[in-house]
Amino acid sequence: MTSPRRRDAAGTRRLLLEAARRRFARNGYAATTVRDIADEAGVNVALINRYFASKEGLFEACLQGVGNELGDAVVGVDQVPRIIARQLSGAHKGEHPNQLLLLLRSSGDERAEEIRLGILRSFAERMAAAGNCAPGNEDCLLRAQVLLSAALGLALLRSTTTMEPLTSADEHDLLAPLQDLFDALLPGR
Amino acid sequence: MTSPRRRDAAGTRRLLLEAARRRFARNGYAATTVRDIADEAGVNVALINRYFASKEGLFEACLQGVGNELGDAVVGVDQVPRIIARQLSGAHKGEHPNQLLLLLRSSGDERAEEIRLGILRSFAERMAAAGNCAPGNEDCLLRAQVLLSAALGLALLRSTTTMEPLTSADEHDLLAPLQDLFDALLPGR
DNA sequence: GCGTCTTGTAAACAACTGCTGACTTACCAG
């Protein structure tokens, strides 16, 4: 009755990763303790160091995961606002750890910061491309980065505050403002 | 030669507040230690508890300060983007602790959260008013909150990442995108 | 001068942090 799934290295690794993603995204790096993560995963604390070497290593792994899952997204030209709206609303419901939020969480570690910045830059560039920016057009890239900032700020505010009607807005409610935002910043359509 | 300004309760209180505002804004609540703050202020650690009762109390005082200084801002209709741009660029240079960032920092404490939310809500409502929203128009308020999210996201991304051209953009560079953003979200002019 | 309140200092506390090492136990090839 105790352990239906014991002795499963890959499984516990995944449990730790998911718990860490949730905790880091919701509370930030410093405010999250390894014991918090281990408890939420239902796993012994020492296994964090076994599988990820350190708390920093676990955080890096979380970022890697976000990078992989987001690597294929955002290609369609007109789908950018829809994708953002879905991410935001999906994240708000607890169904999935909010991946976008992790991109705003900093641990201070240099390697983790490299990963984080890499994802953010790539994301901004793909947004710029979706907005028909000419490669090398600095002003257009800046506008894409502003758009990215807006999406991330939205994710953060929705997850850490209670501010109606923003908090309760669903995917559909968010779509229209995001669409306007996209059209205004990247009118290259 | 040692102490030109010793024995100044109000002065050290102010030094602590300023140092705390900088640290909390830049690194967040959990990642900032009371010894960090005291060292940056050039003041003994114990005085934090003397003057502010606790780390939480100091954080609350920081939020109060932001609330007071931001209480009078944002009234002009067409000045919203300009004010935001100035805040963002002024904050980026180290001249002033970035007040906007503090509004994204959470300590978990309930009273501090009340203060933070109060400021944010008031800010959003004044933005909505500046956009000629009718009082009670939920959709218009939502758009103002999206605009606020964008500004805060911009502040956070600029302060915690290195992402050109966003990082080096000055007030003038930011004004045009922000103006478009404002016009798109609050076209009530 | 003395006495007292205020301001600042120093040391220490208990709790918590990430992490480690020695250990038990499940699993599986032989």
Next chain:
DNA sequence: CTGGTAAGTCAGCAGTTGTTTACAAGACGC
């Protein structure tokens, strides 16, 4: 069945955290 190894457990370490306490010293009325 059995030995070896991978997987998980446990207790504890060394350092840090916020906070408190006891003490030293300036400011000031008298």
